[in-house]
Amino acid sequence: DTGVSQDPRHKITKRGQNVTFRCDPISEHNRLYWYRQTLGQGPEFLTYFQNEAQLEKSRLLSDRFSAERPKGSFSTLEIQRTEQGDSAMYLCASSLNKYQETQYFGPGTRLLVL
Amino acid sequence: AQSVTQLGSHVSVSEGALVLLRCNYSSSVPPYLFWYVQYPNQGLQLLLKYTTGATLVKGINGFEAEFKKSETSFHLTKPSAHMSDAAEYFCAVSEGNAGGTSYGKLTFGQGTILTVHP
Numbered sequence: 001d002t003g004v005s006q007d008p009r010h011k012i013t014k015r016g017q018n019v020t021f022r023c024d025p026i027s028e029h030n031r032l033y034w035y036r037q038t039l040g041q042g043p044e045f046l047t048y049f050q051n052e053a054q055l056e057k058s059r060l061l062s063d064r065f066s067a068e069r070p071k072g073s074f075s076t077l078e079i080q081r082t083e084q085g086d087s088a089m090y091l092c093a094s095s096l097n098k099y100q101e102t103q104y105f106g107p108g109t110r111l112l113v114l
Numbered sequence: 115a116q117s118v119t120q121l122g123s124h125v126s127v128s129e130g131a132l133v134l135l136r137c138n139y140s141s142s143v144p145p146y147l148f149w150y151v152q153y154p155n156q157g158l159q160l161l162l163k164y165t166t167g168a169t170l171v172k173g174i175n176g177f178e179a180e181f182k183k184s185e186t187s188f189h190l191t192k193p194s195a196h197m198s199d200a201a202e203y204f205c206a207v208s209e210g211n212a213g214g215t216s217y218g219k220l221t222f223g224q225g226t227i228l229t230v231h232p
Contacts, residue, residue, distance in 0.1 A: 004157070031218065042118075042204050042222030043158070056219065091157060103220060105150075105157035 002026070004106035006092050012112045013082055020078045021109045025094030032075050033103060034067055036060065037089040049075060050097060082113045116141040116207050120223035128231050133177075133192040135226050137205030140186065147188040148206040148220065149179055158204065164188065175199070200230045 005024045013019050025032050030051050035043035046065070047057045051072035061067075064082075069075040079086055089110050093103040121136040139145055146165045150158040162173025169181040175198075179190045188205060206220040 033219065035220075040123075040224070042206075042225050043220070045219040045221070048218050058219075093158075102148075102160055102163060104160070107157045110155075 004092055004094050004104055006090075006106040006109050008109060009107060010110050010112075012114065014114050015082060015084060017082055018078065018080045019082060019111065020076055021090055021092075021111075022074060022076050023092030023094075023106060024074045025092070026104055028096070029094035029104075030072065030097050031095045031101070031103075032069055033093040033095075034075070034077055035091040035093065037091055037108070038087075043091055046077075079111075082111075084113050087111055087113045116145070116209055116221045118205050118207050118221055118223035120203075120205050120226050122226055123224065124227045124229065126229040126231065127195045129197055130194050133190070133195045133199065133228065135190040135203050135205075135228065137179075137188045137190065137223060138186055139188060139205070139207045141207055141209055143209050146208040147179075147181060148208070149173065149177070149188075149190050150204045150206060150222075152202045152204065152225075154201075161190070161203075195228075195230045197230050197232065200228055202227050 007022045033048040034046040037043040045058050047067050049069040064080045067077045089108045091108045092106045095101040095103045117140045119138045148163045149161040152158050161177050162171045164171045164181045172178045177192045202225045204225050205223045208220050
């Protein structure tokens, strides 16, 4: 069990650029979640997948954000035309779709938009 | 809709003293409740969780929490603080359902930073 991994760990970009983050869940976990955490706040839910199906999206996920999980394994989160307000830690978590599920979190990708 | 309120954004204790971090939740259905810990520049690590059954839940590193439905609370305690407990702690709620698989997303409180003094 290698845990949830995220890449990159840090990203600095200029306003207006596109960025893409990757999340690799724990093997055999069929649920995958994305959260965003800003300084001094708790994580906020963005979206989640069960296998390759995106089942729920938060209103926080504007049309500049898109997430995919094409083969039900890893997932990508893309932000187009980044804004300074997108600066945050982006966390990925995975879980088994079973009774009393627990979400296991990755180390996060810290994004800074200049 | 569900929500979580953590009372006190900062808590400071002396090493060896009792740790008490407060969490109140709001949920329209039976909740699943969690405490996570976050060390600087790291992801979240699960300390403990309540789903059903025994209302006193024991977790890692000597922490425990008690689910009190009448008070809608899930406070986290540890009898004796250690320097290594210094971190940020998050309470979270996920709505349970009849199938027992929950609705997935976690709603977090704003976090409590625990400082431990020697």
